[in-house]
Amino acid sequence: MVNLTTRIKKSKAMIRLVRPIEVNASNLIYPIFIREDEKTFGIPSIRGQNYLSLDGAVDACHKAVELGIPAVMIFGILKEKNEDGSIALHNDFHTRVFRRLKKEIGEDLVLISNICLCEYTTQEFCVYSENGKVLNEKTAEMLAKIAVIHAKAGADVVAPSAMCDGQVRHMRRALDDAGLEDVPVMSYFKTDTCLFQPFFEAITLSDAPRVGVDSSKFRADIINAKMFMQKVDLDVSEGADMVIVKPALTNLDLILKVKQKYPALPIAAYQVSGEYAMINLLAEHAHVNQDAFLMETLSSIRRAGADMILSYNALEAADLLKKA
Ligand SMILES: [Zn+2]
DSSP: OOOHHHHTTSSHHHHHHTOSOOOOGGGEEEEEEEETTOOOOBOTTSTTOBEEOHHHHHHHHHHHHHTTOOEEEEEEEOSOOBTTSTHHHHOOHHHHHHHHHHHHHGGGSEEEEEEOGGGTBTTOOSSOEETTEEOHHHHHHHHHHHHHHHHHHTOSEEEEOSOOTTHHHHHHHHHHHTTOTTOOBEEEEEBOOSTTHHHHHHHOSSSSOOOSSOGGGTSBOTTOHHHHHHHHHHHHHTTOSEEEEESSGGGHHHHHHHHHHOTTSOEEEEEOHHHHHHHHHHHHHHOOOHHHHHHHHHHHHHHHTOSEEEETTHHHHHHHHHHO
C-alpha cells in the first residue's frame, strides 16, 4: 500500500516542492577576523579559517557577495589591548575597517559589528567584574560607547555579545542620542558552553590565563530554558531588533522557543567554533561526509526556527548550494 508520506517522496523534485523552508545563501552570515597588525595566517584553533588584513577582508566580503551571502560578522583584533578596555574608544582600527568595507562593498553586504569587552581588555574577559560580581551597568555603558563608534563608521548592525543585563537598553539609548536611530541592535544569547574555546584562543593576544568572574554568572545555564528565556524577554523588552542564539546545535530547542514566543523577531543562530571543529574534524576521524554533515546541521538549525545562521563554513555552504 502506498501511503501519503511515500507519495510525497516520489522524486527529489517532489521532496523539494513540499519543503516549507530551505537553507539558502541569503540565510548565511560569515564571521571574519581582521587583524590590525595585518598579519595573515591560518587560525590555529579554527583550522581552515584565516586571520585577514583589511585588504583581505575586502576580498572576503566580495567573495561573500558573489556567493549571495548578505552579511558578515566582524571581529577586529587589535595590536594591543589595555586593562580597562578603554583602548576601544581611541584606537581607530574598527573605524578604518567599517569605513573601508562600506566604501568598497556599499549596500551589498550588511556589516555586523560584534561588540564585546574581550576584544579590548588585557584580561580578555567579556564583562567587567569586581569581587566576583558582574558589573552590568559599567559593562553595558562601555559596550554602548563602542557601538556608537562602530555605527558612526559604517557598521550596519551592532551586536552586543557580553550577555550582561542592560546591554540593549544602554546601546539603544546611546545610538538614539547619537542620531543613529536606524541602526538595529542584534543581541546575543549564550548558554554556558565549552564550545567557545577555539574562538577565545583565536582572539587571544597572550597565553596568560583569563581573569574574571565565572562565565556562569553572565551566560545562561545550559539546562535551564527558563533562565535563557528570561534574558531574551529582558533584551526584547529593551528593544532588541534581532537576536542570536549561541551555540546552535546544543540549543535547537531554545531557538524554537524564541521563535514561538516572538514569531516576528528575526532570529539568528551561531554555529560556533567548537561546532565548526566538530563538522570539519569528524570527516577526518570517522569517514563522515563533511559537506553532507554541514548541510544537515544548517538544515536542522533552520528547521528549529533560525532565520539566519552564522557559520565559519558560510562560504563552503553557499558554494554547495550553488552547485546543488
Ligand atoms: Zn566576549
